[in-house]
Amino acid sequence: MRVATWNVNSVKQRHGRLLEWLDSRRPDVVCLQELKMTDDAFATLIGPDLEERGYEFATAGQPAWNGSALLSKVGLQDVVVGIPGAPEYEGIVEGRAISGVCGAGDGDPGIRVHSLYTPNGREIDSDHYAYKLEWLAALVAQVKADTVPQLVCGDMNIAPTDEDVFDPAAFAGHTHVTPPERDAIAALEALGLRDVVRERWPHEQVFSYWDYRAGMFNKNLGMRIDLILASGTVADRTAAAWIDRQARKGKGPSDHAPVMLDLDTAPDGDIGPMVPPPSAGRVSPKGAKLPQAKN
């Protein structure tokens, strides 16, 4: 079974590339983030394309911003929209979480797959940052309460360690790298979840996000903030785990690349081409800075 998570940065803008990627990689379960559209708009725009390819789907959409989706060719049961107990932001329930059980049947309990878009946090002294931490606490509580096999996937907006950014010095004082944020990832790992990409690439620079500006992708100045965290029995089935940098290349990409996990069973037939290892031989230049917002 192949599982993928991808922040597509607008399904409307990524429609063609998303379908080409699905046809090339043939994932069985797909988590999408930043749909930037409502449930109805998603179903109208891309629902028929997904059904034609054998996917069931469920969405936690929202007008214009955020939005998470879960696609599955291997069953989609017990869908939960949102995280119980998660905070709202200024009275709005944002489309940041959806989960469902995939691959169940024949005595197999399946896997609860979460498709998550953690709040960005903006600045450390902002209420968006406090909201991010509260949201993460609700996620940890929910994962703890659920004892079935789990995959926690998505744009977590946290670089788990200093190895997950191009230069820790460039991120001093910024969100995504602060101890309270990293504590949330550590709390999930303390519950038995494992970061399958880092386990597979323990000493490589593997990034999943590169700012659109200033040639950051070409210089490999990125961050690893899109994660797949697997509970023990699922992580033990890892056949391959990687970041699909090919999907970040060319004209009109998302600023994120998909994260991929192959478990030790897969459907019969062609599941797509082999892909090269992530960032093979690439090392970030030293002393680079983050792009700065215009004032």
Added chain:
DNA sequence: ATGACTAAATACTTTAGA
């Protein structure tokens, strides 16, 4: 010192992303 790119709505400028 500054800008840098993309997307959506607030729409020809602002807000947001990370």
